[in-house]
Amino acid sequence: MNKTQKIFLFCLSSFFLMAFSYTLENPSVSSTLAEDDLVMLLSNKHISLKVESNWANNVISSTFDEEDCYINIQTHRDVELIQVFNNNHVLMYQLPVQSKSLHFCLDDFELGKHKLGLFFENKQEMNMAYLTVRNK
Numbered sequence: 001m002n003k004t005q006k007i008f009l010f011c012l013s014s015f016f017l018m019a020f021s022y023t024l025e026n027p028s029v030s031s032t033l034a035e036d037d038l039v040m041l042l043s044n045k046h047i048s049l050k051v052e053s054n055w056a057n058n059v060i061s062s063t064f065d066e067e068d069c070y071i072n073i074q075t076h077r078d079v080e081l082i083q084v085f086n087n088n089h090v091l092m093y094q095l096p097v098q099s100k101s102l103h104f105c106l107d108d109f110e111l112g113k114h115k116l117g118l119f120f121e122n123k124q125e126m127n128m129a130y131l132t133v134r135n136k
């Protein structure tokens with residue numbers, strides 16, 4: 001590998017690192033997706049859960065356990081990190097996950113709309129899920 005290629009790879013990797021860092025440090029997120037760009041995973045009297053259609057094929061299954069009030073999602077690829085945003089697009093918290101099995105307790109969410117940003121294995125792109133808590 002010559003010197004020009006090394007410089008190019010260094011600049012490219014620096015760009016991706018800066019973009020990822022910005023995403024983690026930016027405390028808000030907004031979406032311009034149309035409603036038809038979303039896939040409904042769950043809908044019942046308690047919740048509705050939609051995901052962006054571009055990553056819906058990563059979902060193996062999604063269920064809602066009414067007895068324990070848990071949302072369970074199984075994915076094909078490991079989810080490395082989850083960010084939870086409130087209705088005003090403000091980052092509430094983020095958690096490292098490193099699992100294909102996700103479990104969300106409904107008690108951790110207030111009534112209303114929430115956005116979940118999921119980073120899969122490469123951590124370079126946030127994939128959004130939209131959770132509406134109707135009642136508990």
